[in-house]
Amino acid sequence: MSIGNRSRRTYLRTVGCVIGGAVLSGCLGDEDDVLGDPEYVEDRPDPGGVSMDELPDLSGELTVYSSRSQTRIGELLDYIDDEYDELTLEVRYDDTADLISTIETEAETPADVFYGSESQSMTHLKEEGYTIELPDDVLEMVDTGSVDPDGHWTGFTRRFRAVAYNDSVFDEEDLPDDIFAYAEDERFEDNIMWPPDQGSFQAFVTAMRLFHGEDETREWIRAMVDDQNIETSPGGDSALAQAVGDGEVGVGLTNHYVVRDHGGDDLELTFTSDDAGAMYNVTGGTVMDASDDQETAADFVAHLLSAEAQEYFATTTWEYPTTDGVDPLEGLPDTDEFEPPEIDLNNLSDLDPTLELLREEEIL
Known part of the structure; x- marks a missing residue:
């Protein structure tokens, strides 16, 4: 694929059409206002x-615990907050482990929505009631x-496991399509x-345990x-992408979207x-049982x-979007090109044996 040579996204490049760093395609000549990156939204369908x-108006106070970073989603949540005068949106950004620990130690969590950066965190909350x-x-x-x-969480985006490689070191046709070959x-x-x-x-290693045995x-x-x-x-994955792109290593095991972090x-x-190397996972959301306004x-x-x-x-x-009607970014593979294994994403919450394995092998 050939998206890696595109420059990193540039915020605030369309003065007067940018809301919180996200541009409205209506400012670019489209009929409808659609959030998107100013560098990539133009000319998209x-x-x-x-x-x-078409959705109900949002009002009242909502608290969101998000393990997705503010860098990734803050502009979108700010936009939704600004769209509704009667809505007050409070977002707590933190890593997954800390948010889960907080919820489990709170007498009654103030969180109305948990925004998970992977399915296993949402499954864990579901299993704990x-x-x-x-x-x-x-x-x-x-x-x-x-x-x-079971209907307790929904995915917002999908990400696929990938092998990042430096194309001045390797040709794609020479790289194996079997994770064990690496x-x-x-x-x-x-x-x-x-x-x-x-x-x-860690979800990838969990999938390997489930598919291939410990x-x-x-x-x-x-x-x-x-x-x-x-x-x-x-x-993390961003530094890995940089290392591969700079030729410090020839290949890296990562997620497909890391190409956005390297120009x-x-x-x-x-x-x-x-195989496990071809699995996908989702970011997503779930509504907390303790919420005072579950409908909103x-x-x-x-x-x-x-x-x-x-x-x-x-x-x-x-x-990758999880709804019909929105195309992935041009240059990314079509989902028909992927051959992921069949998996119930709930099973990825069986993380303790994975962490134990990684610690025993002194990986963590």
Whole structure:
């Protein structure tokens, strides 16, 4: 694919049409106001799906606990807050573990909505009895592969596991489509990186345990460390993308959207097939059982599935929408090109054995 050579996004470039760093495509000549990145929204087709104008107005006070960073979603939440004069939106941004710990130690959490950066955090809250089943009209906005079978959470975006590579070092056709081959091929010795402290990486290892068994997963990890001398990213997936793009290593195990964090010409992506390395996960939301206004909280979740929000996600986070009618960013692979394994995303919440394994192998 060839999106890695596009420059990083530039905020505030369209003076007078930017709200909180997100541009309205109406300012670019489109008929409807659609949130999106000013660098990528122009010339995109009008998004389909349900517009915010078709959803119930939001009013009252809502508290959102978000493990997605303010950098990724703050502009969208600010926009929704500004759209409704009667709405007061309070957002607490923190990492997943701290937010979950906070909820579990609060006598009664003030959070109305939990915004998860991965499915396992939402599943954990569901299993512990902190969430409610979402209304059918909200769940029906989402494709079936991105929603909790029990209806307690819905995905807002999808991200796929990927292998980032430097195309001045490797040609895509020469890279394997089997995740286990990366532990065996001597071309990757001293030339590969991973980010083991990231939740998405830990979900990937959890998927490997579920698909291939703990013994095979442990053997793979040991081979990556002992045979390939794999490097640990100094700063998560973004630093990994930088290292691959700069040629410090030839390949890195990551998520597909990291190309947005690197503006060089040499960073590209390839994908494995029908194994843990090809899995996908979702960001998403759930309504808390302790909420004093569960109806408005559910309507807020619906707003993050609206055409405007899905367009915003597509052009700013470079993730895949979970509703019909909004195209992924041009240059990203079509979802038909992916061959992910079948998985119930709820099973990714079985994280403790993964963390124990990573600690035993001194990865964490």
